[in-house]
Amino acid sequence: MYTMRMLDNGNNNTSGPTGAAALSGVQTAGGTTSSATGVTTLPGVTDERMDASSDSAVSSMGSERVPSLSDGEWMETGSNSSHTQADSHYTMDYASNMRFVFFNVSKYRMSYDCSYSVSGRNAGSPRCQTERTMPPVAQKKHQMFAKRYFQEQGTGSPLGATAHPTTPMKYDYDSHTVGAGAPGNAYSGPIEGAAGPQPEIKYSCSVDFTRHQSGRSAVEHVHHNHTYHMPAESSGSLQRPVSRDKKVRKSESEEHLTRDEKRARALNVPIPVNDIINLPMDEFNERLSKYDLSEAQLSLIRDIRRRGKNKVAAQNCRKRKLDQIISLADEVKEMRDRKMRLIREREFMLIERQRVKDKFSQLYRHVFQSLRDPDGNQYHPYEYSLQQSADGNVLLVPRNQTNPHHPRSTAMEPKTKPDPEHKE
């Protein structure tokens, strides 16, 4: 029975001391595993080889990332255009589909309602006794170096020779391969609302809606598929929208293959890519055990599974990040609104306070002026003031007896409310 671990071992064997192949550029540099896996092993398959190179991560990073090798190139043999029609259609289809889902989220190729985690798969994962060695981590720089090295040298990969430097790499990849979730969905909430009045929020709806359209011909637009993609089927075939027109050059099935699928096909991997990626470990291992797979195949399978899962994870991660940004934007808006409310409330309270103050002064004057000394004369406000004692009684206090610490307050602004009823 094969396990991922065994796959790793397989890599080790093949690629040497570094262990799991795919991961290290060093390995690749060594001209071993992956490149061997994806490319060299399959001499007869020219397309695949191109694919492998175009992919940023064939089983081992090193050689495969040859920018010059464009998927488009090998997909569209004889065409200088970097965009195959298939690509164009795909892009448009996808873009338009997601676009109307909306906002930035529309940018994500996979549907987001899929749960963030695919947990639960580990549960039944069988343990392998063989040692699993994480590949010594090759630094990315090194990996890239390796890749470029091959590219420049034209060695280690057939691609080097055929690569067309000016041909933009074309991704025919369909994320739906991963079979992640259902389309259209989450993110139906208007971001605009979230971002609210804050124009500074970078993620505005407008950005993407206009994207992908420019530069497309009217003809291409015709083929938009405004339906949501369904999760990939177990068959492993990609769910890229089927282009309904003219490209008949290659079989449609072939055109819609992802890079990994092409690689898998090149190595005659008997298990659908979708299954490789999505099957629970136990089922996955069970499936692997049914075949007698070469190390190259096992290595590729392992990489496909890893990439596939990580791709979904990355998409979820980005979606989540976007969610957080939106959420924070909402929070900011909410706080701003609250601040404005509080400011208005404060202004109201200040006005109210002044109003009560004035009213009190008026009452104070009225009470004070109504007081008379034994001779029937009014008390002079400079000589007396009204003060409230602790028990609530209002006292008429001579100014000179007031608390010296209190600045002589004007009669019009007593500290406490006088009680006309309790004069002394």
Place this chain on the structure above:
DNA sequence: ACGAATTGTCATTAG
């Protein structure tokens, strides 16, 4: 040509 955005991948960490 240039920069921003998007996407896939790798490396790493944590559960």
Place this chain on the structure above:
DNA sequence: CCCTAATGACAATTC
């Protein structure tokens, strides 16, 4: 210990 999700970083590509 193994597997996987999460995530930062990078590179390629697109717009």
